[in-house]
Amino acid sequence: MASVDRIIRILIVDDHPMMREGLRSTLERERDMKVVGEASDGSDAVARFRDLRPSVTLIDLQMAPVDGLQAIVDIHGEFPDAPLIVLTTYPGDARVARALQSGAMSYLLKTSSSEEIVRTVRGAADGKKVLATEILQDVTAHQGLESLTxxxxxxxxxxxxxxxxxxxxxxxxxxxxxxxxxxxxxxxxxxxxxxxxxxxxxxxxxxxxxx
Structure with a gap:
């Protein structure tokens, strides 16, 4: 059973209300987690992060008008130690590399199980990096290949x-x-x-x- 000596404060960033609602429901079933805020695009995410200073942020990449990658760049620029977890529909080694280079700590797909998401959030709060199994396999398969200029x-x-x-x-x-x-x-x-x-x-x- 997770310790409740520390509450992990979570910001959810996704442009789909039902996705945010589902994540909130999943995470708040855990005694050591509390969703302290939500945002629907990258610009809103940066503003909410500044106000809330969450322990962990779950962030989608495909959003408009400001996407998740730009939000990661902006948040990481101001708060280099911020644990940012990408939770997206899209895999792809180049996309993963961009997110990690921009400041993301972990990268999960929306097909990940509730248990994997919860485990990754706890890990991020402790400074641990996690890549979804499918993501890790994809990155490994393309490792060493020349990138596009x-x-x-x-x-x-x-x-x-x-x-x-x-x-x-x-x-x-x-x-x-x-x-x-x-x-x-x-x-x-x-x-x-x-x-x-x-x-x-x-x-x-x-x-x-x-x-």
């Missing part, structure tokens, strides 16, 4: 929007041949067969956000 990401984002190589070159003010060269590099790094396949892989791995 900033310019390659720009090209791939425009490919996903339907731009041709010539149109991308016009926007970026480089030659069509330069874009073709970058596309070859992108295909090789992602192990993709063609442009459409590259976009699919990039979304799955988290280089691009789902549309």
């Amino acid at each position: 900033h310019r390659e990401l720009l090209v791939l984002q425009m490919v996903a929007q339907g731009f041709t190589n010539r149109a991308i070159g016009d926007v970026l003010r480089v030659s069509e041949d330069t874009i073709k060269t970058r596309m070859k590099s992108i295909l090789a790094k992602l192990g993709a067969n063609d442009r459409a396949h590259a976009v699919t892989i990039a979304i799955r791995r988290g280089f691009l956000d789902p549309q």
Whole structure:
């Protein structure tokens, strides 16, 4: 049984009210946990964090107008020791790496069991990092692979929007041949067969956000 000498104060950040309600219900069944606040987007999350100074924050990534990743950057910038747990629908090694590099401590999927979420919250309060099993497997599988450069990401984002190589070159003010060269590099790094396949892989791995 968990000790009640310490109450873990939790902030829930998610743009779906039912998700927040479900998490609150799950967490407050634990004698050592109390949900002290909720936020529905990244900007609100930063303001609520400043006011509440929670022990642990559970935060989704896909929110508007300010997403969870920006909230993590902003909160971590002001409070470097803040235990921030990503709880999201989307896996992907590149997405995970961005979140961890931005200041997240742990990364869970919304398919995680209640027990895993509770265990991760307790761990975060004690400074322990946790990656969901599926996330850890994905990160391990892609470990050591060359990442996409900033310019390659720009090209791939425009490919996903339907731009041709010539149109991308016009926007970026480089030659069509330069874009073709970058596309070859992108295909090789992602192990993709063609442009459409590259976009699919990039979304799955988290280089691009789902549309």
